Amino acid sequence: MVQAFEEISAADFFYRNRDIAGFTNPSRAIFSSIRELVENSLDASDQSRIPPEIYIRLSFEYEGSMKGSGEVKAEDESLFENGFRGTEPKVYRLRVADNGSGVPARHIPAAFGQVLFGSKYKLKQTRGTFGLGGTMALLYGQITTHKHALVKSSTGGARIYIYKIMVDIPRNRPIILDRKILLNKEGWRGTIVEFSLEGDYAKAMSRILEYLKQTALVNPYANIMFIDPKGRLYKFTRVTTQMPRPPKETKPHPYGVDVEAIQRLIRVTPCRNMVDFMRNHFHRVGEKTSHKFLEFAGIGKTINPRKLSRERIVRLVKMMKRFRNFLPPDASCLSPISEELLKAGILKELQPEFIAFCQRQPSTYSGHPFIVEVAIAYGGNIARKNDLVLYRFANRIPLLYDEASDVSWRIIKRINWRRYKVSLDMPIAILVHICSTKVPYKTVGKEFIADRPEVKREVLNGIREAARQLQRFLTKREHVERERKRLSTFSKYLPKIAQFSTELAGKKRPPDIKKLLWSVKKYEEK
Amino acid sequence: MKKSKSAALERKKEVVAKLESFGLDLYEQMEKGVFPSIKMPSRSIENIRYSPEFRQYILGERKVHRSARNIRHIRPFTQLVWTAFFAHELAKHRKTSTLRDVYYSAQAYNMSFKDQPESNNIITDLETISGFAREDFNVFPEERSAIFGDLTIEYTVPGYEGKQLNLTSHPDGVMIGPALTSSEFAKTGADKVIAIEKGGLFTRFVEEQVHRKFNALLVLTAGQAPRATRHFIHRLNKELSLPVYIFTDGDPWGMHIAMVIISGSANAAHLRELTTPDAKWSGVWASDIVKYKLPSDPLTAVDVKRLYELQRDPRYEGKLWQRETKRFLKIKKKAEQEAFSRYGLTYIVDEYLPAKLEALEED
Known part of the structure; x- marks a missing residue:
């Protein structure tokens, strides 16, 4: 028997493996769709430096068509969701509009109709990373409703573009069904995405609302409005127009590159000797470091990089990892939330009595810079539930699923809280934010942070520092109370x-x- | 007789004066702008010692200092002042009260005690400071005992002032309650007091006319004698010069009932006039069990342990006490007062009692 070999496209791959991108089932799919589009919108307004206005509308279209279909694994869902079973998936129409930078007309079809196409492959902190989420949402809508999506966008120029697109899954290409161009008389800028998808809002509701609340918490400069299928309006209003310092694009750090990365650089470099090559293409490598390193690595300073043999390249990468005198990555490519903004967000969503905050110095893992920020909030609207509440964020997006696998969760569980005068029945919320050019997620679905020793150390120290502040507050309060x-x-x-x-x-x-x-x-x- | 008549009233006056001077002392301290404080003898175990001179337990030299300045003291301090105030009110209006009553009355002044022991403890503080027993403040415990015999008393309680009663008037005996305790002794034909541990035997003695045959006042202690009863016996002994004989069960517990009447308890080390050092324990002795071949029970482990404790007790240094504890331990037996009934209902009155009293008088 002859086996059939075939090649599949990226879109096809993710179509077959949508679980790994967070589209496991109807309730998860509706959550992930909203989340991916909202995060695109937030990224888009970070670029335009204008405080985001995000409008989300989810409306009911008709009863689901996939009843009894093997595609839907509703029974697994009951393990994760608290909603009761028996609700059949329904078809909804989702519309997400923002006032962000807009997508240039020529990129619109690919940005929304092609998997792994995007503007976020540079070394810079962004929410999205793979150019996957937005298209996955549309793709999921297409395969469950067989309908096209509508994308309307303008970068603020003279025109507004409206595309009707679908995804050609086997070829991973957008299919443009229709294109309209409007005159942009009012100078509108932003992007609107609208499409139909099958989902289970009843089950997804609590997660969606929690997601929006936490998003509003770490993005206190955003206005977010959500109208749910029952016509209820949820409004998260900004408390500041100040936005975090924008991240700068950066060059790779020597600790973080591999042989493939060097070869790619060699192909495009204009440099004619190794000193210049090191200096121009790597983060925090100057004249002096470049000389020192090349001496350490035993590679001739005057060699033309294009002439490096394969063995030499392998050696170069090996020595890069071994050389101890590279300066650590600087944090200009990172955009932490900052004390002021995080406190504003916490105050707005939780109204606590007290907030402790700690921003750690920038650190690196495998050449990727990262910054950990920790806040501990006490009292106010934080629920007492005989356990500490943990809010996890990465690059300013909330992480909601798989809490117990997250590095922060494990650290919190291991800390002896009594040392900080904390008992578990106190109304305490711990917020951990990690921002990095490459957040160490364990899955494509961006659910939890992996157990990297460097990250773990920073999170632990951050929590300790904030816990000490909390302890001082609690001690003082106790003292005042006693007095x-x-x-x-x-x-x-x-x-x-x-x-x-x-x-x-x-x-x-x-x-x-x-x-x-x-x-x-x-x-x-x- | 005349002298004793004024004694009870005098004592009441002294109590009231003491309470008032206590209040005045605190008042003056506050007027001077200092936090009121008091000093009183410590009632801790280490400060209780047996005084051969007084023939009872007394408190040593150690003092405790209580100040309203101290956050841990201020609550009990306030409770103490309130209790003094409350006792003064009782005395002023000539009302009586019980320990339980005090506990509840405090709540009316927003001065709640945590529990009954806390309130009892504060009353003991007041006793220590003033040197008077709580009965002097008209605060009585719930327990009651009784007296029967030819004693005429004159009431001093409101509504009964000047009224006289002969204590043979009721065959169940007259309860030794607040009214009796505060009464004056008018006259008596008796020449001795016989205290009895148990109600059954007390009734038998009344029926058998023991009071007449032996010319005695009969006192029912009903187990361990309440303080009011101990004070009453003390008065009978002191004011009327009557010798006191105590009849109890023949076991370590009965022995100790007699001892507490004679020499007092450590708990009352801060008080005087509750003891009757000259009173005599007249049985049932261990030697009586042997001599009268009384039906007996074997000593239990607890009994034996108690006997060893008593042997080491300073109150038990006397010859009789050492001899009897030793003998109990030797025969390993105990007997109840009722054991004499094996020789007939009247044997104890006709044979045993006269022999015993005679023997004791010769001592």
Whole structure:
């Protein structure tokens, strides 16, 4: 028997393996679709530096068509969702509109109709990474409803483009069904995506709302509106127009490159000697470091990089990993949330009594720079549920699934909280944000952070530092509380002593105890 | 008789004066702008010692200092002042109260005690400071005991002032309650007091006319004698010069009932006039069990342990006590007062009691 060999496209691959991109089932799919499009919108407005206005509308279209179809694994879902089973998937229409930078007309079809096409492959911190999410959402809509998607976008120029597109899955190419061009009289800028998909909103609802709340928390400069299928409006209003410092695009750090990366650089480099090559193509490598490194690696400084043999290239990469004197990556390519913005977001969504914040110094894992930010919030709207609440964020997006696998979760579980005067029944939320040019996700679905030792150390130290601040707050509060109690004890009992001894002594007026009460207060203030 | 008549009233006056001076002291401290504080003898175990001179437990030199300035003291301090105030009110209005009552009354002044022991403890503090027993403050425990015999008393309680009663008027005996405790002794024909541990035997003695045959006042202690009863016995002994004989079961517990009447308890080390050092324990002795061949039970392990404890107790240094504890341990037997019934219902009154009293008088 002859086996049939065939090649499949990237779109086909993700069509067959949509689980790994977060499109496991109807409720997860609806969550992931909203999430991918919202994150694209947020990235788009980071580029335009204009505070985002994001409008999401999910409306009911008709009852689902895939009843009983093997494609839907609704039964698995009950393991993850708290909604009751028995709701059949329905067809919804999803519309996400933003005021971001807009997509240039010539890229619109590919950006939304081709998997793994995007603007985010550069070394810079962005929410999305693969150019996968937006198209996956449309692809999922297409395979469940067999309908085209509508994309409308303008970069703020004279024209607005409207495309009707579908995905040619076997070839991973967009199919343009229709294209309209409108005059952009009002100078509108942004992107609107609208398509139909099958999903289960009843089950996905709580996750979607939680996702939006946490997104609003780490993006306090965004206005987010969501109208759900029942016509309910959820509005998350910005509390600031200040946006985080934009990340800069960066060159690769020597610790983070491999042989393939060097070969690609050699193909395009204009440099004619190794000193210049090192200096021009790598992050934090200057004249001096370049010389030192080449001496260390035993590679001639004057060699033309294009003439390097394969063995030499392998050696170069090996020595790069071994050389200890490269400067660590700087953080200009990163955009942490900052204390001010994170606190504003927390205050807005959780209204806590107290917020501790710690931003760690930039650090690296495998040549990728990253910054960890930790905030611990106490009181307010944070629920007491006999466990600490953990909010996880990576590159300013909330991570909602697989909490127990996340490095932060494991660290929190291992910390002896009593040392910080924290008991688990306190209303405490811990927020951990990791931003990096390459967030160490374990899956394509961006669910949880892997257990990298460098990342783990930074998260642990960040949590410790914030926990120490919390401890100081709790200690002070306890002290104030004790003092208040002490004074109230004196002012409760002393007048009684005065009253009863006055009656015993047969005096008419009670003794003046104001001075005594005042003296206990003053003593404590000293 | 006349002298004792004023004694009870005098004592009431002293109590009231003491409470008032306590209040005045605190009042003046506060007027001077200092936190009121008090000093009183410590009632901790280390500060309780047996005084051969007083023939009872007394408190040593150690003092405790309680100050309203101290956050841990101020609550019990306030409770103490309130209790003094409350006792003063009782005395002023000539009302009586119980320990339980005090506990609840405190709540009316927003002065709640945590529990009954806390309130009891504060009353003991007040006893320590003033040197008077709580009965002097008209605070009585719930337990009651009784007296029967030819003693005429004169009430001092409101509504009964000047009214007299002979204590033979009721065959069940008269309860030793607040009214009796505060009464004056008018006259008596008795020449001794016989205290009895158990109600059954007390009734038998009344039926058998023991009070007449032996010219005695009969006191029912109903187990361990309440303080009011101990004070009453003390008064009978002191004011009327009557010798006191105590009849209990023949076991370590009965022995100790007699001992507490004679020499007091460690718990009352801060008080005087609760003891009757000259009272005599007149049985049932271990030697009586042997001598009268009384039906007996073997000593239990707890009994034996208690006997060894008593042997080491300073109150038990006397010859009789050492001899009897040793003998109990030797015969390993105990007997109840009712054991004499094997020789007939009246044997104890006709044979045993006269022999015993005679023997004791010769001592």
